[in-house]
Amino acid sequence: MPEIFDGEGNKIDADAVKFSIDCGYHDINDELVFRSNPRFVFHESCGFEVGSEDEFKKMKQFVSERASTRKLNERIHAIWYCIPMDEYHRAITTAEERFFSECDTNNVPVIAVFTKFDALSAVALRELRRTPGLTREDLFERTPKRVEEIFANANIWDRLCDTLHSPKDYVRLAKMNIDETDCVPLLECTRVALGDEALQMLLKSTQQTNLELCITYDFLSLLTL
Secondary structure, X not given: OOXXXXXXXXXXXXXXXXXXXXXXXXXXXXXXXXXXXXXXXXXXXXXXXXXXXXXXXXXXXHHHHHHHOOOOOXXXXXXXXXXXXXXXXXXXXXXXXXXXXXXXXXXXXXXXXXXXXXXHHHHHHHHHOOOOOOOHHHHHHHHHHHHHHHHHHOOHHHHHHOOOOOOOEEEEOOOOOOOOOOOHHHHHHHHHHHOOHHHHHHHHHHOOOOHHHHXXXXXXXXXXX
């Protein structure tokens, strides 16, 4: 569990807000900090599909102000827009359409994060099992290819790219419910999306616990929605 601080820097009792967080209600102004890497500061918004018009306006104002501020400690440097893939057929909802058409992030890169991507493996496996004569080895071999076909046929990324304020890039995350799973692909994607050398070094300084990623930075010389 992260430590939570309000917009004034005061620590909030996590137990006192646990119920609200579990129900998907977050104050976007609150700062979420993990002890394993306290230099990363996260802000999390409510899900727009269950939020009101006021919540969307609040998010939009927060992004506008934090994306343009000159105060480094208040500025957001990247936005991770999470899209779960366990219901891939309805991944692009009104919430996504509104965000990517109405929310100008002022050059702050947005990364589309396709979470629960392993759910597509289950879908692919169910489909392949209907094919007569396939052995277990055949299923194991063909499932990854079928996952790629399902994702491509859903046109999710293409639809996002056609929006007015399209995301900079995307990353797929799977098995995030397992403690040993890391977020290196997401961090690497964010580093590339940032582009500016100074911000890359800023990201490097926050990720001291990941030596492999830091070495990559040397060779190649965040908000959650």
